[in-house]
Amino acid sequence: MRHAVVPLLALSLSATAAHADDVESRVKAVTEGLRPAVMVAGAPAQRSTLAHDMAELHVPGVSIAVIKGGKLDWARGFGVTRQGGEAVTADTLFQAGSVSKPIAAMAAVRLVQDGRLPLDADVNTVLKSWKLPASPYTTQTPVTLRALLSHTAGTTVHGFPGYAAGAPVPTVPQVLDGAAPANTQAVVVDSPVGQAYRYSGGGYTIAQLMMTDATGETFPAIVRRTVFQPVGMSASTEDQPLDAARAAHAAWPHKADGAPIEGGPHTYPEMAAAGLWTNANDLARFVMDLQGAARGEAGHALSPASAQLMLTPVKGTYGLGVGVRGEGANRYFSHDGSNAGYKATMVGYLGTGDGVVVLTNGDKGYELGERIVRAVAAAYGWADQRQVTRTAAALTAGQRAPYAGTFTLAGVGDFTITQGPDSLIAEIWKGQTEPLLAEAAGRFFLVSSNLSLTFSDPDHGTLVLDGFKGEFTRQKP
Numbered sequence: 001m002r003h004a005v006v007p008l009l010a011l012s013l014s015a016t017a018a019h020a021d022d023v024e025s026r027v028k029a030v031t032e033g034l035r036p037a038v039m040v041a042g043a044p045a046q047r048s049t050l051a052h053d054m055a056e057l058h059v060p061g062v063s064i065a066v067i068k069g070g071k072l073d074w075a076r077g078f079g080v081t082r083q084g085g086e087a088v089t090a091d092t093l094f095q096a097g098s099v100s101k102p103i104a105a106m107a108a109v110r111l112v113q114d115g116r117l118p119l120d121a122d123v124n125t126v127l128k129s130w131k132l133p134a135s136p137y138t139t140q141t142p143v144t145l146r147a148l149l150s151h152t153a154g155t156t157v158h159g160f161p162g163y164a165a166g167a168p169v170p171t172v173p174q175v176l177d178g179a180a181p182a183n184t185q186a187v188v189v190d191s192p193v194g195q196a197y198r199y200s201g202g203g204y205t206i207a208q209l210m211m212t213d214a215t216g217e218t219f220p221a222i223v224r225r226t227v228f229q230p231v232g233m234s235a236s237t238e239d240q241p242l243d244a245a246r247a248a249h250a251a252w253p254h255k256a257d258g259a260p261i262e263g264g265p266h267t268y269p270e271m272a273a274a275g276l277w278t279n280a281n282d283l284a285r286f287v288m289d290l291q292g293a294a295r296g297e298a299g300h301a302l303s304p305a306s307a308q309l310m311l312t313p314v315k316g317t318y319g320l321g322v323g324v325r326g327e328g329a330n331r332y333f334s335h336d337g338s339n340a341g342y343k344a345t346m347v348g349y350l351g352t353g354d355g356v357v358v359l360t361n362g363d364k365g366y367e368l369g370e371r372i373v374r375a376v377a378a379a380y381g382w383a384d385q386r387q388v389t390r391t392a393a394a395l396t397a398g399q400r401a402p403y404a405g406t407f408t409l410a411g412v413g414d415f416t417i418t419q420g421p422d423s424l425i426a427e428i429w430k431g432q433t434e435p436l437l438a439e440a441a442g443r444f445f446l447v448s449s450n451l452s453l454t455f456s457d458p459d460h461g462t463l464v465l466d467g468f469k470g471e472f473t474r475q476k477p
Contacts, residue, residue: 023074029379030066031078034371037450040437041391053371054079058258059362061088061251062369065284066376070291070353075280081361082252082260091235093242093250094359095265096276096283096344097337098159100238101204103227103286104272105149105310105321106301108207110226112145113306117214120144123206128213130173132206135189143193145210148203149321150314154191157184157202158413160274162266162340165241169267172209176202197315198411201273208272219271230301231289233282238275241267250277251361253341256431258362261341274339283357287348290333294350311350325466330383338366345369347385354380363431367448390445392437399441400424402458407472409463414475426453 031050039045054062060082065075077088086092111117117126122142124131132143137154147153161183163169168181178186187202211222220238228236242250242265253261268274278286293300293307302310310320311333317323322333329351337344343365348355356376358369377385403424406416415428417436426436426446436444442455455461459474 026066026379027074027076030064030372030375033375033378035374035378035387036447037370037374037387038445038447039387039389040447041389048371050078050372053368057362057364057368058254058256059360059365059368060254060258061092061361062365062372063088063090063092063094063251063280063359064372065090065280065357066380067284067287067291067348067353067355068380070288070295072281072284072288075284077280081250082254085252086249088251090280093235093246093277093279094344094361095253095268095274095337095339095342096278096359097274097339097342098201099278099283099335099337099344099346100272100274100276102321102333102335102346103223103276104204104207106286106290107223107226108145108149108211109306109310109320110302111211111214111222113303117145117211119146123148123210126210126214127206130176130209133188137189137192141193143189143206145207146314146320147194148207148210150318151197151199151203152194152315153200153203153206154189154193154195154198155187155200155203155206156190157187157205158199158411159201159338160184160268160270162268162274164266165263167267169269172205172212172269175205175270176209197318201270204273205270208270211272219275227286227301232285233278236276236278236282238271239277240269240271240275241265242277246277251342251359253339254362255341256363265342266340268339274337276337278359280357280359283344283346283359284355287346287355287357288353291348291350291353291355295353326384332384336366336369343369345373347373349382354382366429367432370449388450390437391439393440395438395441400438403442403444403455406475407461408475409470409472412470415472
Protein backbone atom coordinates (compact mmCIF):
# COMPACT_ATOMS: atom_id res chain seq x y z
CA MET A 1 0.00 0.00 0.00
CA ARG A 2 2.85 2.33 0.88
CA HIS A 3 4.36 2.01 -2.61
CA ALA A 4 0.99 2.78 -4.29
CA VAL A 5 0.92 6.23 -2.64
CA VAL A 6 4.13 7.36 -4.37
CA PRO A 7 2.80 7.28 -7.97
CA LEU A 8 -0.43 8.97 -6.86
CA LEU A 9 1.54 11.75 -5.15
CA ALA A 10 3.69 12.18 -8.23
CA LEU A 11 0.62 12.46 -10.43
CA SER A 12 -0.87 15.06 -8.09
CA LEU A 13 2.31 17.13 -8.08
CA SER A 14 2.53 16.88 -11.87
CA ALA A 15 -1.06 18.07 -12.28
CA THR A 16 -0.43 20.98 -9.90
CA ALA A 17 2.67 22.01 -11.83
CA ALA A 18 0.79 21.78 -15.13
CA HIS A 19 -2.01 23.97 -13.76
CA ALA A 20 0.54 26.53 -12.56
CA ASP A 21 2.13 26.52 -16.02
CA ASP A 22 -1.28 27.07 -17.62
CA VAL A 23 -1.99 30.02 -15.32
CA GLU A 24 1.40 31.56 -16.02
CA SER A 25 0.82 31.21 -19.76
CA ARG A 26 -2.48 33.08 -19.39
CA VAL A 27 -0.85 35.79 -17.26
CA LYS A 28 1.80 36.19 -19.96
CA ALA A 29 -0.83 36.31 -22.72
CA VAL A 30 -2.57 39.16 -20.90
CA THR A 31 0.46 41.18 -19.80
CA GLU A 32 2.12 40.88 -23.23
CA GLY A 33 -1.05 41.19 -25.31
CA LEU A 34 -2.41 44.68 -24.65
CA ARG A 35 -4.08 46.28 -27.64
CA PRO A 36 -6.05 49.41 -28.55
CA ALA A 37 -9.82 49.23 -28.96
CA VAL A 38 -9.69 49.85 -32.68
CA MET A 39 -7.37 48.55 -35.37
CA VAL A 40 -7.16 50.70 -38.49
CA ALA A 41 -7.63 48.57 -41.61
CA GLY A 42 -4.37 48.13 -43.47
CA ALA A 43 -2.21 49.19 -40.54
CA PRO A 44 0.06 46.71 -38.74
CA ALA A 45 -1.50 44.96 -35.74
CA GLN A 46 -0.57 46.74 -32.53
CA ARG A 47 0.39 44.74 -29.45
CA SER A 48 2.19 46.02 -26.40
CA THR A 49 3.16 44.95 -22.91
CA LEU A 50 1.63 46.03 -19.64
CA ALA A 51 4.94 47.57 -18.53
CA HIS A 52 5.18 49.61 -21.74
CA ASP A 53 1.63 50.91 -21.53
CA MET A 54 1.90 51.76 -17.83
CA ALA A 55 4.92 53.91 -18.68
CA GLU A 56 3.26 55.42 -21.77
CA LEU A 57 0.10 56.35 -19.86
CA HIS A 58 1.95 57.42 -16.67
CA VAL A 59 0.13 54.91 -14.47
CA PRO A 60 2.44 53.92 -11.58
CA GLY A 61 0.46 50.93 -10.34
CA VAL A 62 -2.20 48.47 -11.43
CA SER A 63 -3.84 45.47 -9.83
CA ILE A 64 -5.64 42.82 -11.89
CA ALA A 65 -7.80 39.83 -10.98
CA VAL A 66 -9.14 37.42 -13.62
CA ILE A 67 -12.06 35.07 -12.98
CA LYS A 68 -12.52 31.85 -14.95
CA GLY A 69 -15.55 29.60 -14.64
CA GLY A 70 -16.74 31.25 -11.43
CA LYS A 71 -13.38 30.93 -9.66
CA LEU A 72 -10.40 33.21 -9.26
CA ASP A 73 -7.85 32.23 -11.92
CA TRP A 74 -5.15 34.68 -10.91
CA ALA A 75 -4.63 38.05 -9.23
CA ARG A 76 -1.46 40.12 -9.45
CA GLY A 77 -0.16 43.60 -8.79
CA PHE A 78 2.24 45.52 -11.02
CA GLY A 79 4.21 48.70 -10.47
CA VAL A 80 4.28 50.76 -7.28
CA THR A 81 1.87 52.56 -4.97
CA ARG A 82 3.84 55.80 -5.49
CA GLN A 83 7.35 56.90 -6.40
CA GLY A 84 9.66 55.15 -3.94
CA GLY A 85 6.67 53.32 -2.48
CA GLU A 86 5.73 49.68 -2.01
CA ALA A 87 5.17 47.26 -4.87
CA VAL A 88 1.50 46.93 -5.78
CA THR A 89 -0.06 43.54 -5.01
CA ALA A 90 -3.52 42.05 -5.44
CA ASP A 91 -4.17 43.18 -1.85
CA THR A 92 -3.22 46.84 -2.32
CA LEU A 93 -6.11 49.23 -1.66
CA PHE A 94 -7.25 51.63 -4.39
CA GLN A 95 -10.15 54.03 -4.64
CA ALA A 96 -12.60 52.48 -7.10
CA GLY A 97 -14.60 55.59 -8.07
CA SER A 98 -18.03 54.75 -9.46
CA VAL A 99 -17.48 51.03 -9.00
CA SER A 100 -18.81 52.11 -5.60
CA LYS A 101 -22.27 52.19 -7.19
CA PRO A 102 -22.65 48.40 -7.70
CA ILE A 103 -21.56 47.90 -4.09
CA ALA A 104 -24.04 50.51 -2.86
CA ALA A 105 -26.79 49.04 -5.02
CA MET A 106 -26.18 45.57 -3.59
CA ALA A 107 -26.39 47.02 -0.07
CA ALA A 108 -29.65 48.79 -0.91
CA VAL A 109 -31.15 45.69 -2.56
CA ARG A 110 -30.14 43.64 0.49
CA LEU A 111 -32.01 46.13 2.70
CA VAL A 112 -35.02 45.78 0.40
CA GLN A 113 -34.69 41.98 0.61
CA ASP A 114 -34.62 42.21 4.42
CA GLY A 115 -37.69 44.47 4.53
CA ARG A 116 -35.70 47.45 5.82
CA LEU A 117 -36.17 49.68 2.76
CA PRO A 118 -38.96 50.07 0.16
CA LEU A 119 -37.97 49.85 -3.50
CA ASP A 120 -40.93 51.67 -5.04
CA ALA A 121 -42.12 54.16 -2.41
CA ASP A 122 -41.65 57.92 -2.58
CA VAL A 123 -38.13 58.57 -1.24
CA ASN A 124 -39.47 61.35 0.99
CA THR A 125 -41.42 58.76 3.02
CA VAL A 126 -38.05 57.31 4.07
CA LEU A 127 -35.80 60.38 4.22
CA LYS A 128 -35.63 62.08 7.61
CA SER A 129 -32.53 64.28 7.71
CA TRP A 130 -33.24 65.88 4.32
CA LYS A 131 -36.09 65.98 1.84
CA LEU A 132 -35.97 65.90 -1.94
CA PRO A 133 -37.33 69.29 -3.09
CA ALA A 134 -40.66 69.26 -4.88
CA SER A 135 -40.49 69.51 -8.66
CA PRO A 136 -43.09 69.72 -11.43
CA TYR A 137 -41.79 66.31 -12.47
CA THR A 138 -42.47 64.63 -9.10
CA THR A 139 -46.10 65.65 -8.60
CA GLN A 140 -47.48 62.72 -10.60
CA THR A 141 -44.50 60.33 -10.48
CA PRO A 142 -42.52 60.37 -7.24
CA VAL A 143 -38.84 59.46 -7.13
CA THR A 144 -38.20 55.94 -5.80
CA LEU A 145 -35.16 53.94 -4.75
CA ARG A 146 -35.53 51.86 -7.93
CA ALA A 147 -35.34 55.03 -10.02
CA LEU A 148 -32.29 56.31 -8.11
CA LEU A 149 -30.35 53.06 -8.46
CA SER A 150 -31.14 52.80 -12.18
CA HIS A 151 -30.33 56.45 -13.00
CA THR A 152 -33.90 57.07 -14.15
CA ALA A 153 -34.99 59.50 -11.42
CA GLY A 154 -34.32 62.66 -13.43
CA THR A 155 -31.87 63.81 -10.76
CA THR A 156 -28.97 66.16 -11.45
CA VAL A 157 -25.21 66.13 -10.71
CA HIS A 158 -23.38 63.62 -12.85
CA GLY A 159 -20.33 63.08 -10.61
CA PHE A 160 -18.21 64.44 -7.80
CA PRO A 161 -14.62 65.79 -7.76
CA GLY A 162 -14.06 64.96 -4.08
CA TYR A 163 -12.33 67.16 -1.51
CA ALA A 164 -8.58 67.64 -1.48
CA ALA A 165 -6.58 66.84 1.63
CA GLY A 166 -7.12 69.55 4.24
CA ALA A 167 -10.23 71.00 2.59
CA PRO A 168 -13.49 71.20 4.59
CA VAL A 169 -15.75 68.23 3.90
CA PRO A 170 -19.53 68.75 3.76
CA THR A 171 -22.19 66.55 5.26
CA VAL A 172 -24.39 64.55 2.91
CA PRO A 173 -27.34 66.99 3.32
CA GLN A 174 -24.98 69.86 2.47
CA VAL A 175 -23.88 67.99 -0.66
CA LEU A 176 -27.50 67.46 -1.67
CA ASP A 177 -28.33 71.12 -1.04
CA GLY A 178 -25.20 72.35 -2.79
CA ALA A 179 -24.46 74.31 0.39
CA ALA A 180 -20.97 75.31 1.56
CA PRO A 181 -18.52 73.71 1.81
CA ALA A 182 -19.95 71.47 -0.96
CA ASN A 183 -18.23 71.96 -4.33
CA THR A 184 -21.14 70.74 -6.49
CA GLN A 185 -24.60 72.06 -7.28
CA ALA A 186 -27.77 71.06 -5.45
CA VAL A 187 -29.30 67.74 -6.44
CA VAL A 188 -32.77 68.33 -7.88
CA VAL A 189 -35.18 66.61 -10.27
CA ASP A 190 -35.17 68.55 -13.54
CA SER A 191 -36.56 65.98 -15.99
CA PRO A 192 -39.37 63.41 -16.05
CA VAL A 193 -39.07 60.61 -13.51
CA GLY A 194 -38.71 57.10 -14.89
CA GLN A 195 -38.68 58.12 -18.53
CA ALA A 196 -35.00 57.95 -19.45
CA TYR A 197 -31.56 56.87 -18.27
CA ARG A 198 -29.34 59.76 -17.16
CA TYR A 199 -26.29 58.99 -15.06
CA SER A 200 -26.53 60.74 -11.70
CA GLY A 201 -24.11 60.45 -8.81
CA GLY A 202 -26.47 62.87 -7.12
CA GLY A 203 -29.19 60.23 -7.22
CA TYR A 204 -26.90 57.71 -5.57
CA THR A 205 -26.17 60.22 -2.81
CA ILE A 206 -29.90 60.43 -2.12
CA ALA A 207 -29.97 56.62 -1.99
CA GLN A 208 -27.08 56.72 0.51
CA LEU A 209 -29.07 59.02 2.77
CA MET A 210 -32.15 56.82 2.44
CA MET A 211 -30.13 53.85 3.70
CA THR A 212 -28.69 55.68 6.69
CA ASP A 213 -32.01 57.33 7.60
CA ALA A 214 -33.89 54.03 7.35
CA THR A 215 -31.45 52.04 9.49
CA GLY A 216 -29.86 54.60 11.81
CA GLU A 217 -26.45 53.17 10.87
CA THR A 218 -23.53 54.87 9.18
CA PHE A 219 -23.09 54.07 5.51
CA PRO A 220 -19.76 52.24 6.04
CA ALA A 221 -21.44 50.09 8.71
CA ILE A 222 -24.38 49.27 6.41
CA VAL A 223 -22.12 48.19 3.55
CA ARG A 224 -19.86 46.22 5.88
CA ARG A 225 -22.84 44.27 7.26
CA THR A 226 -24.79 43.73 4.02
CA VAL A 227 -21.99 43.30 1.46
CA PHE A 228 -18.41 43.11 2.72
CA GLN A 229 -18.97 40.52 5.45
CA PRO A 230 -21.20 38.09 3.51
CA VAL A 231 -19.07 38.39 0.36
CA GLY A 232 -15.75 38.09 2.23
CA MET A 233 -14.39 41.50 1.21
CA SER A 234 -12.39 41.77 4.42
CA ALA A 235 -10.03 44.55 3.29
CA SER A 236 -12.61 46.84 1.66
CA THR A 237 -14.13 49.87 3.31
CA GLU A 238 -16.31 52.90 2.64
CA ASP A 239 -14.47 54.94 5.27
CA GLN A 240 -13.79 58.45 4.02
CA PRO A 241 -11.09 59.49 4.53
CA LEU A 242 -9.06 56.31 4.94
CA ASP A 243 -7.26 56.04 8.27
CA ALA A 244 -3.53 56.79 8.34
CA ALA A 245 -2.47 53.19 9.01
CA ARG A 246 -4.16 51.83 5.88
CA ALA A 247 -3.43 54.91 3.78
CA ALA A 248 0.30 54.37 4.33
CA HIS A 249 0.11 51.14 2.29
CA ALA A 250 -2.61 52.20 -0.20
CA ALA A 251 -2.02 53.15 -3.82
CA TRP A 252 -1.53 56.93 -4.12
CA PRO A 253 -3.40 58.88 -6.84
CA HIS A 254 -1.60 60.39 -9.85
CA LYS A 255 -2.48 62.88 -12.57
CA ALA A 256 -2.48 62.19 -16.30
CA ASP A 257 1.17 63.26 -16.56
CA GLY A 258 2.21 60.93 -13.74
CA ALA A 259 2.60 63.62 -11.07
CA PRO A 260 1.07 62.71 -7.71
CA ILE A 261 -2.18 64.37 -6.66
CA GLU A 262 -1.28 67.05 -4.14
CA GLY A 263 -1.99 65.88 -0.61
CA GLY A 264 -2.96 62.39 -1.73
CA PRO A 265 -6.43 60.84 -2.07
CA HIS A 266 -9.46 63.09 -2.20
CA THR A 267 -12.22 62.55 0.35
CA TYR A 268 -15.66 61.58 -0.93
CA PRO A 269 -18.57 62.02 1.49
CA GLU A 270 -20.68 60.82 -1.47
CA MET A 271 -19.74 57.28 -0.53
CA ALA A 272 -22.44 55.41 -2.44
CA ALA A 273 -21.37 57.18 -5.61
CA ALA A 274 -17.60 57.24 -5.17
CA GLY A 275 -16.37 56.23 -1.71
CA LEU A 276 -15.22 52.61 -2.11
CA TRP A 277 -11.69 51.56 -1.13
CA THR A 278 -11.01 48.02 -2.32
CA ASN A 279 -8.40 45.68 -3.78
CA ALA A 280 -8.40 43.31 -6.74
CA ASN A 281 -8.98 40.19 -4.65
CA ASP A 282 -11.96 41.70 -2.85
CA LEU A 283 -13.56 43.16 -5.97
CA ALA A 284 -13.22 39.80 -7.70
CA ARG A 285 -15.06 38.24 -4.74
CA PHE A 286 -17.89 40.72 -5.33
CA VAL A 287 -18.12 39.72 -9.00
CA MET A 288 -18.12 36.01 -8.14
CA ASP A 289 -20.71 36.45 -5.39
CA LEU A 290 -23.13 38.23 -7.72
CA GLN A 291 -22.49 35.63 -10.44
CA GLY A 292 -23.21 32.82 -7.97
CA ALA A 293 -26.44 34.37 -6.71
CA ALA A 294 -27.55 34.98 -10.31
CA ARG A 295 -26.97 31.26 -11.04
CA GLY A 296 -29.50 30.46 -8.34
CA GLU A 297 -27.05 29.44 -5.63
CA ALA A 298 -27.81 30.06 -1.96
CA GLY A 299 -25.34 31.44 0.56
CA HIS A 300 -24.54 34.73 -1.15
CA ALA A 301 -25.10 38.35 -0.10
CA LEU A 302 -28.29 38.45 -2.17
CA SER A 303 -30.94 35.85 -2.82
CA PRO A 304 -31.19 34.64 -6.43
CA ALA A 305 -34.34 36.75 -6.89
CA SER A 306 -32.60 39.87 -5.56
CA ALA A 307 -29.57 39.24 -7.77
CA GLN A 308 -31.84 39.02 -10.82
CA LEU A 309 -33.48 42.26 -9.70
CA MET A 310 -30.08 43.99 -9.79
CA LEU A 311 -29.29 42.49 -13.18
CA THR A 312 -32.55 43.40 -14.93
CA PRO A 313 -32.22 46.58 -17.01
CA VAL A 314 -34.69 49.33 -16.13
CA LYS A 315 -33.99 51.63 -19.07
CA GLY A 316 -31.57 50.82 -21.86
CA THR A 317 -28.82 48.55 -20.55
CA TYR A 318 -28.63 49.69 -16.91
CA GLY A 319 -30.10 47.66 -14.07
CA LEU A 320 -29.69 48.51 -10.39
CA GLY A 321 -26.06 49.55 -10.02
CA VAL A 322 -24.64 47.77 -13.06
CA GLY A 323 -24.77 47.93 -16.82
CA VAL A 324 -26.01 44.66 -18.35
CA ARG A 325 -25.22 43.73 -21.94
CA GLY A 326 -24.84 40.69 -24.17
CA GLU A 327 -27.05 37.69 -24.80
CA GLY A 328 -27.16 34.12 -23.51
CA ALA A 329 -23.81 32.82 -22.26
CA ASN A 330 -22.28 36.16 -23.28
CA ARG A 331 -24.54 38.23 -21.01
CA TYR A 332 -22.40 40.28 -18.65
CA PHE A 333 -22.54 43.07 -16.06
CA SER A 334 -19.99 45.83 -15.76
CA HIS A 335 -19.10 49.20 -14.31
CA ASP A 336 -16.21 51.64 -14.55
CA GLY A 337 -14.93 54.06 -11.94
CA SER A 338 -13.15 57.42 -12.00
CA ASN A 339 -11.96 59.37 -8.97
CA ALA A 340 -9.20 61.96 -8.88
CA GLY A 341 -6.07 59.97 -9.73
CA TYR A 342 -7.80 56.56 -9.81
CA LYS A 343 -9.56 54.57 -12.55
CA ALA A 344 -11.23 51.16 -12.20
CA THR A 345 -13.01 48.58 -14.37
CA MET A 346 -15.15 45.56 -13.45
CA VAL A 347 -16.69 42.94 -15.79
CA GLY A 348 -18.53 39.74 -14.89
CA TYR A 349 -20.07 37.21 -17.31
CA LEU A 350 -23.22 35.46 -16.11
CA GLY A 351 -23.20 32.41 -18.37
CA THR A 352 -19.54 31.41 -18.26
CA GLY A 353 -18.64 32.77 -14.83
CA ASP A 354 -15.66 34.61 -16.32
CA GLY A 355 -14.66 38.15 -15.40
CA VAL A 356 -11.95 40.67 -14.71
CA VAL A 357 -11.31 43.61 -12.41
CA VAL A 358 -8.66 46.28 -12.91
CA LEU A 359 -7.65 48.96 -10.40
CA THR A 360 -5.19 51.73 -11.28
CA ASN A 361 -3.71 54.81 -9.60
CA GLY A 362 -3.38 57.12 -12.60
CA ASP A 363 -5.76 59.45 -14.42
CA LYS A 364 -5.07 57.60 -17.68
CA GLY A 365 -5.81 54.31 -16.01
CA TYR A 366 -9.16 53.99 -17.73
CA GLU A 367 -7.50 53.62 -21.12
CA LEU A 368 -5.00 51.19 -19.59
CA GLY A 369 -7.83 49.22 -18.05
CA GLU A 370 -9.61 48.94 -21.40
CA ARG A 371 -6.43 47.61 -23.01
CA ILE A 372 -6.07 45.05 -20.22
CA VAL A 373 -9.70 43.91 -20.55
CA ARG A 374 -9.24 43.43 -24.30
CA ALA A 375 -6.09 41.38 -23.66
CA VAL A 376 -8.03 39.22 -21.19
CA ALA A 377 -10.87 38.83 -23.71
CA ALA A 378 -8.43 37.62 -26.35
CA ALA A 379 -6.54 35.29 -23.99
CA TYR A 380 -9.72 33.72 -22.58
CA GLY A 381 -11.74 33.60 -25.80
CA TRP A 382 -14.51 36.01 -24.83
CA ALA A 383 -16.94 36.99 -27.57
CA ASP A 384 -17.17 40.58 -26.35
CA GLN A 385 -14.65 43.21 -25.24
CA ARG A 386 -12.63 42.48 -28.38
CA GLN A 387 -10.73 44.77 -30.73
CA VAL A 388 -12.70 46.04 -33.75
CA THR A 389 -11.46 47.15 -37.18
CA ARG A 390 -12.33 50.47 -38.84
CA THR A 391 -11.31 52.05 -42.12
CA ALA A 392 -9.74 55.53 -42.03
CA ALA A 393 -10.20 58.14 -44.75
CA ALA A 394 -8.01 61.18 -45.44
CA LEU A 395 -9.81 64.53 -45.16
CA THR A 396 -8.36 67.91 -46.02
CA ALA A 397 -8.08 70.59 -43.35
CA GLY A 398 -11.00 72.35 -45.00
CA GLN A 399 -13.17 69.23 -44.84
CA ARG A 400 -12.32 68.78 -41.16
CA ALA A 401 -12.81 72.42 -40.13
CA PRO A 402 -16.65 72.45 -39.78
CA TYR A 403 -16.46 69.80 -37.03
CA ALA A 404 -14.12 71.62 -34.66
CA GLY A 405 -15.66 73.20 -31.57
CA THR A 406 -17.04 72.54 -28.11
CA PHE A 407 -20.04 70.25 -27.80
CA THR A 408 -22.43 69.25 -25.03
CA LEU A 409 -23.37 65.58 -24.72
CA ALA A 410 -26.88 65.46 -23.29
CA GLY A 411 -26.95 64.42 -19.65
CA VAL A 412 -23.19 63.80 -19.51
CA GLY A 413 -21.04 66.88 -20.13
CA ASP A 414 -18.88 68.70 -22.64
CA PHE A 415 -16.12 67.66 -25.02
CA THR A 416 -13.94 69.57 -27.48
CA ILE A 417 -12.62 68.97 -30.99
CA THR A 418 -9.74 71.03 -32.40
CA GLN A 419 -7.75 71.05 -35.64
CA GLY A 420 -4.48 69.15 -35.67
CA PRO A 421 -1.86 69.00 -38.43
CA ASP A 422 -3.17 65.75 -39.95
CA SER A 423 -6.45 65.07 -38.18
CA LEU A 424 -8.92 66.49 -35.72
CA ILE A 425 -7.93 66.23 -32.05
CA ALA A 426 -10.57 65.20 -29.52
CA GLU A 427 -10.68 65.80 -25.79
CA ILE A 428 -13.61 63.58 -24.83
CA TRP A 429 -12.36 63.05 -21.27
CA LYS A 430 -10.88 66.06 -19.52
CA GLY A 431 -7.10 66.19 -19.82
CA GLN A 432 -6.91 63.38 -22.40
CA THR A 433 -6.43 64.40 -26.03
CA GLU A 434 -5.98 62.08 -29.00
CA PRO A 435 -6.45 61.99 -32.78
CA LEU A 436 -10.03 61.78 -34.03
CA LEU A 437 -9.79 59.79 -37.26
CA ALA A 438 -12.29 60.07 -40.10
CA GLU A 439 -14.22 57.26 -41.72
CA ALA A 440 -15.81 59.86 -44.00
CA ALA A 441 -16.83 63.51 -43.79
CA GLY A 442 -18.95 63.80 -40.65
CA ARG A 443 -18.05 60.33 -39.33
CA PHE A 444 -15.15 59.99 -36.92
CA PHE A 445 -13.68 57.50 -34.44
CA LEU A 446 -11.04 57.07 -31.77
CA VAL A 447 -8.50 54.26 -31.63
CA SER A 448 -8.08 54.08 -27.84
CA SER A 449 -11.76 53.26 -27.22
CA ASN A 450 -14.63 52.02 -29.36
CA LEU A 451 -16.08 55.52 -29.61
CA SER A 452 -17.58 57.03 -32.76
CA LEU A 453 -19.02 60.46 -33.56
CA THR A 454 -21.55 60.85 -36.37
CA PHE A 455 -22.59 64.40 -37.30
CA SER A 456 -26.03 65.01 -38.82
CA ASP A 457 -24.79 68.55 -39.48
CA PRO A 458 -21.78 70.47 -38.11
CA ASP A 459 -23.74 71.47 -34.98
CA HIS A 460 -25.44 68.18 -34.06
CA GLY A 461 -24.62 64.51 -33.87
CA THR A 462 -24.56 61.22 -32.03
CA LEU A 463 -21.82 59.73 -29.85
CA VAL A 464 -21.67 55.96 -29.48
CA LEU A 465 -19.38 54.25 -26.96
CA ASP A 466 -19.88 50.49 -26.58
CA GLY A 467 -23.48 50.22 -25.32
CA PHE A 468 -23.96 53.97 -24.75
CA LYS A 469 -25.57 56.27 -27.31
CA GLY A 470 -26.15 59.97 -26.77
CA GLU A 471 -26.96 63.13 -28.72
CA PHE A 472 -24.62 66.12 -28.72
CA THR A 473 -25.01 69.77 -29.71
CA ARG A 474 -22.46 72.48 -30.46
CA GLN A 475 -22.07 75.14 -27.78
CA LYS A 476 -22.71 78.57 -29.22
CA PRO A 477 -20.09 81.32 -28.55
